[in-house]
Amino acid sequence: MRKTLLLAALLTATPLAAQLPPPKPGDFPSPAEIVAKAPKADWHAIDRNDLLVMDLAPDAKGKPRRVVIQLLPPPFSQGWIGNIRKLAAAHWWDGLAVVRVQDNYVTQWGDPDGEDRAKARALPNGLVEVPQSDYVIDPIRELAKLAMKPTATAKEREMWRGYASMCSFDPAKVPKYPCPVTTGSDEHSGLTYSALEYHFGGWPFASNYTEEWPVHCYGMVGVGRDMPPNTGSGAELYTVIGHAPRQLDRNIALVGRIIEGMEHMSSLPRGHGELGFYDLAKGDERVPIVSVRLAAEVADLPAYEYLDTEKASFARYADARANRRDPFYIRPAGGVDVCNVPVPVRRVQ
Amino acid sequence: MRKTLLLAALLTATPLAAQLPPPKPGDFPSPAEIVAKAPKADWHAIDRNDLLVMDLAPDAKGKPRRVVIQLLPPPFSQGWIGNIRKLAAAHWWDGLAVVRVQDNYVTQWGDPDGEDRAKARALPNGLVEVPQSDYVIDPIRELAKLAMKPTATAKEREMWRGYASMCSFDPAKVPKYPCPVTTGSDEHSGLTYSALEYHFGGWPFASNYTEEWPVHCYGMVGVGRDMPPNTGSGAELYTVIGHAPRQLDRNIALVGRIIEGMEHMSSLPRGHGELGFYDLAKGDERVPIVSVRLAAEVADLPAYEYLDTEKASFARYADARANRRDPFYIRPAGGVDVCNVPVPVRRVQ
Structure with missing residues (x-):
């Protein structure tokens, strides 16, 4: 209860409505x-150090297929993201492949022989095992840590300013973009769920007040794993190519999203094996990965920026997504889910 | 108010929970x-008379690309669906093309020269103009009509049995699959929206109590139109290939969904023109339509069936989509949106 009050106090710090004419x-x-x-x-500029560049083999017409991934900032999923940085620095993905494309679900890439100990490519040294608890963060603990940290970077403070400003528990205060509340119940555990959904720092999140997590929207990138929740290293990754599979939230780690070249992942032929894995015996062909690099190793990478989710233009944009009133539309929907408000990203102009 | 009470009475007619062990x-x-x-x-068998078969040109490897569409049953969108039946009977789409593929949005097909009066293919005689009001139906009026109609077919009665059984306003009565309520508000009109979402008769719907409409889930098929809402004939169609664009609900007519071959629409190259239209000057190639036929003209079409949305297996399935408890999952989500519960369809076994 105390936690909730504290959070509520923080959340009302910067009412967004005041910014909107x-x-x-x-x-x-x-x-x-x-x-x-x-x-x-x-x-808002996207930090170049958070970018990962994957070049797939050229398409049938010889056109290049470059995919640019933005990794989540701290405090989210940093164990897996550290592993991914090490894997990219070791050029570990080079020559591996897209191994799975399941329609309306995910495109997945990694080592086609990953399940075969004898043939699997060895992982680089220094990867860490990350616990299930890191699928979420405790926003109160993180806000408290930040408040106590005189050396907090501008980036860190800004990330949390977003959280504090975007959602208000007083709907009258944020008429333009109220954080939608999703409720549900699980009669087996007896728990009732209630979750806020919102954007901040340029990302889509959900929260049940004591936990907060990035959500599985179109184009988000996550960490494939086996049954035990601590088995995903970051070597096997996937991106969402269909309707948001929100059942994966809090059950698997999200590490980033695709900000350019998404069409190269979503338009790949679907796999004919179980769960959409490519089955060579059924005539499927895997899509080769030429290289995956940290931005520091990519000479010709442009700079990117996102529409700042804490600024008035984003609030107007989200409001227009929820209530289309431009000429084609007759009846505004009156609401929108967080995954139907994709954060605009562009090359810096 | 009287309407609401009547509806509530009808809706509680067959509590679903009683069916579920x-x-x-x-x-x-x-x-x-x-x-x-x-x-x-x-x-539940899908009526063969409701099927439409579109054969695209074979893919680059010479593999056939057949897409099977199921049309909505009465009382939904019947004006446009009548037009579509006429267009298919006239073989009107033969030799036309997929003209637009916009990532995370729609794939659209029709006459590439449709906007050019001099070059556009003439439409068959007898197409009707359908008013905007037919984007939705009035469920009370339809239920009343049905109750008064001694000649109602089994199919009609069944369609409405679904509506009556699936949703209950008493959440305690339907613990497995409560119809989620979406709320929102539009500060410009001063209206507050509240909508139920549910399945019945094998389809995804939403309702605000006085109106009911099919919703824009992945794979649903709709009628392209110009600005005035009565300008869509059914000659230009689209299907959803990304996250559900629910802003289109009640703004455009839905007429059916793709039940087989969806991957041939979702994996097409994205267009590089405005709004994802194929732009030949930018190297895009349209995807030719070989033919579109009503099932009566297709000799080798299998029979299809859907998991009956009014039976216990569907309720269990929907519950499991909302609360994954199978071994991979750690934390059930506690809820699910209507578009994340795709209705299972298969060839009759």
Whole structure:
């Protein structure tokens, strides 16, 4: 209870509504128009050090297929992300492949021989085992740590400013983009669930007040694992290519998202084996990975920026996604789920 | 208010929970296992007369690409569906093409020259103009019509039995699959929205009590239109290939869904023109449609069946989608949105 009050106090620190001028009558731009007109100050640079570049083999017409992944910032999933940085630095994925494409679910890549001890490619030294508890964070503990840390970086403070400003428990205070509350119950455990969904720091999250976690929206990247929850190293990764499979939230680690080249993952031929794995005996062909590199090793990588989820343009954009009033639309929906508000990302202009 | 009471009375007619034996401890099959073990009696034949078969040109390896579409039953969208039947009977789509593939949104097909009066293919005679009001139905009026109609077919009665049995306003009565309530508000109109989401008759629906409409889940098929809401004839169709774009609900007509061959639509190369339209000047190639036929003209079409959304197996399946407890999962989500409970469809076995 004390936790909830503390959180509520923090969350009301910067009411977002105050930033939003009311729309003029007839002034109902589309989400794309809002994004196109957002001032430069409402865009936020993506840290180049958080980028990972995967080059697939060229397509049938010889066109390059580059996929750019942005890794989650601290305090999320840092054990797996540390492993992924080591794997990329070791060029571990080079020559491996996309091994699975299951329609309306995931595209997965890694070592096709990963399950075969005799043939599996050896992992680099220094990878850590990460516990299940790291699928989520405790937002109160993290906020408290930050408050006590005089050396907190601007990036860290900013991440939490988002959390504090985006959601308010007083719906009257945030008319434009109330964090939707999802409720449910599990009659077997007797628990009732209630979760907030929102964006902050440029990412989609959900929270049940005592825990917070990134959510499985289209294009998010996660860590494949075996049955025990601590078995995912980060060597086997997947991205969501269909309707958000939210059942995976808190059951598997998310580490980032694809910010460019998503179409190279979503348009691959579907696999004909079990769970959409490519089955060579059924005529499937795996898609070769030429290389995966940290941005530091990629000479020709542009800079990227996202529409700052803590700025007025994003609030307007999210509101327009929830209530389309541009000319094609007749009836605004009155609401939108967090995964239907993809965070706009572009090359720096 | 009277309407709401009447509806509530109808809705509680067949409490679903009574059909469900409680699971034994440890007995937590996956959704796929529940579907695999569903008794034959829990499957429901799909009417062959509701099927439409689209053959795209073979893929780069010469493999056939057949897409099977199931049309919505009455009373939904019948004006457009009548047009679509006429267009298919006239072989109108033969030699036309997939013209648009926008990542995480839609694949669209029709006449590439449809916007050019001089070059557009003439539409067959007898197509009707359908008003915006037909984007939704009035469930009370439809139930009343049915009750007054001694000649109602088994199919019609069954469709409405679903509506009456699936959702209950008393959450205690349907612990397994409470119809989720989505709420939202539109500060411009001053309206507050509240919608139920559920399945019945094998389809995903939403309702705000006075209106009911099919929803834009993955694989659903809708009618492209210009700005005025009555301009869609059914000649230009699209299917959802990403996260459910629920903003389109009640803004455009849905007419069916793809029940086989969805991967041929979702894995197509994305278009590089505006809104994902194929742009030949940018090197895109449209995907030719060889033919679109009503099932009556297709000799080698198998029979299909869906997991009856009014039977216990579907309730168990939906519950398992909302609360994964099979071995891979650690924490059940406690809820699921209607589009993350795809209705299982298979060839008749």
